[in-house]
Amino acid sequence: MAGEFAGTLAGKRYRQLAALVESLSHLAAWREAIRSAELDADRHVRAARMLAREVTEELAQSPSPDPMAAAAARIFSVSDFDELSSLAAVVLAIPLIRNPLSLCAAP
Numbered sequence: 001m002a003g004e005f006a007g008t009l010a011g012k013r014y015r016q017l018a019a020l021v022e023s024l025s026h027l028a029a030w031r032e033a034i035r036s037a038e039l040d041a042d043r044h045v046r047a048a049r050m051l052a053r054e055v056t057e058e059l060a061q062s063p064s065p066d067p068m069a070a071a072a073a074r075i076f077s078v079s080d081f082d083e084l085s086s087l088a089a090v091v092l093a094i095p096l097i098r099n100p101l102s103l104c105a106a107p
Contacts, residue, residue, distance in 0.1 A: 023048040
């Protein structure tokens, strides 16, 4: 069942959203790494940016603005962990289906 879903547009959108949520997890780990004075705390930011870059590259061919691409751009440019709350709100508000009417289209 999951294999059938993976190749669809909805499956791709869920995977992209999962990458952005994983980026948020890396950024939250970055905050804790700074707080505990870890030696290489920035590795978490680099991981978050890599995931955001991958999503951005996948969405580069999109002809219209995409909230997922906008969220990925914000993740890529994050510079302070104080941005995490507003960034999480942006990511979690992303609609997975931009055009609900496309679900009603004839096959």
